């Protein structure tokens with residue numbers, strides 16, 4: 001793991017949450033991006049060399065929609081940046097972590113991603129990311 005790539009925050013309304021985080025952080029977001037496969041619309045703020053990722057569900061079957069059906073808005077996951085996601089998947093599997101994806105999938109902001117089940121990570125949904133060159 002090289003660094004925290006982003007902290008994912010589940011929000012009900014991206015527009016109002018964007019306005020709140022602009023005030024909080026004192027800066028504008030640098031991009032918004034829809035990830036069809038996840039049924040999310042994301043908004044990114046750069047803070048030093050890590051990011052805040054705001055996530056709004058675009059579909060009722062989105063993991064974010066399901067999360068917000070049961071839990072309040074707030075920190076949803078922590079994403080770590082790795083050099084080689086395949087090597088990291090092998091290492092994490094050997095360490096006994098439950099990887100939710102058989103292979104990496106396309107994430108937002110030009111990344112390959114996999115997720116670890118929170119049951120195997122002390123209750124924290126963990127995302128592993130590799131920058132796509």
Ligand SMILES: CC[C@H](C(=O)O)C(=O)SCCNC(=O)CCNC(=O)[C@H](O)C(C)(C)COP(=O)(O)OP(=O)(O)OC[C@H]1O[C@@H](n2cnc3c(N)ncnc32)[C@H](O)[C@@H]1OP(=O)(O)O
Pocket residue numbers: 008035038040042053055063064066067070076077079100106107108109111113115117118119123124125127
């Ligand atoms: C990839 C695009 C973008 C990016 O960064 O590029 C994103 O980050 S997209 C983010 C949204 N996508 C995902 O979260 C994909 C991975 N998530 C999942 O596969 C599911 O959400 C899963 C498996 C974590 C939970 O789904 P499930 O249907 O099992 O929901 P349950 O409510 O039944 O939860 C089971 C169990 O897990 C606990 N849980 C659920 N979500 C979280 C969470 N975010 N953090 C911590 N714990 C979580 C939940 O409380 C249940 O525990 P229990 O003790 O049984 O109550």
Ligand SMILES: [Co+2]
Pocket residue numbers: 006008053077079127
């Ligand atoms: Co994320």
